[in-house]
Amino acid sequence: MTGHRHDALLVDLDGTVYAGPAAIPGAVEALEAARGRGLTVSYVTNNASRAPGAVSEHLAELGLTVTEEDVVTSAQAGAAVLAGQVEPGAPVLVLGTEALADEIRGVGLTPVRADDDGPVAVVQGHSPDTGWRQLAEAALTLARGAVWVACNVDPTLPSERGLLPGNGSMVAALRHASRREPQVAGKPATPLLRQAMERVGSTTPLVVGDRLDTDIAGGNAVGAESLLVLTGVSTAADLLAAPSDQRPTYVAADLVALADVEAVRVGADDGWTAKVHDDGSLELAASAAGDDDREDRVAALRALCTAHWEAVGDEGGAPAVRGGDDAARRVLSSLGLGADR
Template identity: 45%
Template sequence: MQTGHQLKSSERALAAVYDVAMLDLDGVVYIGGAAVPRAPESLAAAREDGLRLAFITNNAARPPAKVAEHIRSLGMEATAEDVVTSAQAAARVLAERLAPGAKVVNLGAAGLREPLEAAGLVPVAVDEDAEAIVTGYNPELLWKHILRAAVRIKDGLFWVASNTDMTFPAAYGIAPGHGVLVDTLRRFSGVEPVVAGKPSRPLLEETIRRTEAEHPLMVGDRLDTDIEGGHNAGIDTLLVLTGVTGLEELVAAQPHQRPTFIASDLGGLLVAHEAPECEATTARLGGWTAEVRDDELRVSGQGSADDWWRAAAASAWAHLDATGAAARIGAQAVPPGPNDDGGTVVSAS
């Protein structure tokens, strides 16, 4: 049974402590065609405080210039140089293994071709001679090309996958991601690819290299990609609650998926953070008391929404580490809304 990692304190605002914020995009900066509430003003204020922003994405289909254009259209400052994609990380992995001018099968979209060429490699079709193959999300990919790639990988062609995301948010709903293709190729070939995207290290390492970060902070909304990726890279993390992670996921988080800090949104970059005081499975912070009794998480008191989440997480993690089982979420563990003014009594003591 794993034990360990708990929330940390920061006496200064995170924007003053870290030199680069490595920001996941969907669920953190924007959701589809709209900016996440408070994201534009929070990021502008963080920049004014001297924090450099890097926008990182597992999506290998869109070139950095297109990603930056989308961010700017939502009222936030961004250039192509501020964006780092899993395609760029994949190209780095290949360039470090292969000689300049090596041919690489590109089983992805234009977002993969550009970084391959920038790295001095030659993208080729699936039937051409090559020293490696790289795969990425490509909705135009033909089944006959998938079949040919599967056989070549099984026969020993070196394989880099841009990411293993099983889903992505499409305009018509949650759709299969590149990870579905990776799983198909893996099961057929028996080969494990080198993965460039989160939670693997190459994307975060590529971002650190490009920004020359000395004290970076990974900011994300997903425990299994953003936060775990930060752990794998050995850097601190901030979980924002504007995306996919809710209380059920948070209380069940194992140590390698637990954030260093928690905030309702990107405004968490602009404030100091206090960690809860813990005794056994009881955690206290800012007027809240969280505890696990009879295997059920209970939170009482009043205070800010962020302190509620921090106390609840600390209590639940202590219980998980002690028992190996996640606490149940009962009627006495109702989170305040993200815009709560901090005056709501969540439960009686």
């Protein structure tokens, strides 16, 4: 990242650094190179299922230079949110893993697992073992007016097999049953990112991730620039249709772009021309396509975003897209856009 425009990288994990247990190609090398240039790298995850130590061990196994202090989780943020609202030592019903229970313990509260234990709050984080019985205990607690904090509301969780139900899907079940709305600690709400910024003393971070509705919206919520990588959940079509609060500063194929993030800024001259027609449709044409097919198609996407976002304003929405030449049509097909996709 030339010029050190940012004083820290706040990097998402699932879908950004790894998919399942395996690193995304190029991610480890790009992050190590950023550290070598003097940038602080923090790993900020909405996944509340694992302790920071377990996450840092996994990252170290992938080849990253990392300590437990470099990892900030939504479980930590959720525990901090609760600690500011209930009395020290108060019982909190934990709907999640033991790692989440440990974070509740760490802020001086008492984790419990049943409504009979008199909890004054519910904290909910992802666990693959959450089922009806756990949700039922939480519903009983919420019916008594308890404080409810969701570590995150991500509807899906990326894996090497595809998208799996995330914590947000379980939150939705409890929301429907209780007719209550939780406070949210993770992205796009601000507690998690603010905690990460405070930990490293950052004032101009770059928020990096694969999801528009969490990573990018979260970066915008704390007034930070953001980089979307197309290695996880959000697609080219999602990006093009995004409302203003989910639009990133930079867009790239993957974390390799950290070497020169200004080169992937939305609005830069990328060698593509996008024209908005009177009916709101977009036409893409190649003016000076590059040598790297992968980056070239993302350059085309940035050109489309620049034209479309300027035309539609804050609301967003999906436009019709067509290619004005063979190169443009090929790129649109590879992005899943255009009439011939």
